[in-house]
Amino acid sequence: MEEPQRFVTSKSLGISSLVASIVNFFTIVDSDKFVGVKGSSFSTDLFSVRYYMGKRDNYILSPEGVKELVGPPPAHSCN
Numbered sequence: 001m002e003e004p005q006r007f008v009t010s011k012s013l014g015i016s017s018l019v020a021s022i023v024n025f026f027t028i029v030d031s032d033k034f035v036g037v038k039g040s041s042f043s044t045d046l047f048s049v050r051y052y053m054g055k056r057d058n059y060i061l062s063p064e065g066v067k068e069l070v071g072p073p074p075a076h077s078c079n
Contacts, residue, residue: 021042025042025045028050029049032057033057033058034055034058034059035060036060036069038060038063039062043060044074047060047073048072048073051071051072058073060073
């Protein structure tokens with residue numbers, strides 16, 4: 001008997017990972033809250049879009065913990 005699938009992946013849905021990323025992006029833009037990761041360009045883009053759309057309740061996860069992000073996101077850095 002085949003093990004039931006526990007995670008939805010782009011492969012399991014039969015779509016490309018690019019399409020999955022686009023769906024994730026717009027799902028997050030529309031969400032009530034967002035927790036992004038410090039240093040992630042994907043998170044920085046989402047923080048920017050949500051900020052300029054007037055969406056609040058944005059939080060940033062870093063090695064120091066989770067903090068509310070007030071105002072525009074910090075500049076993305078690869079450091």
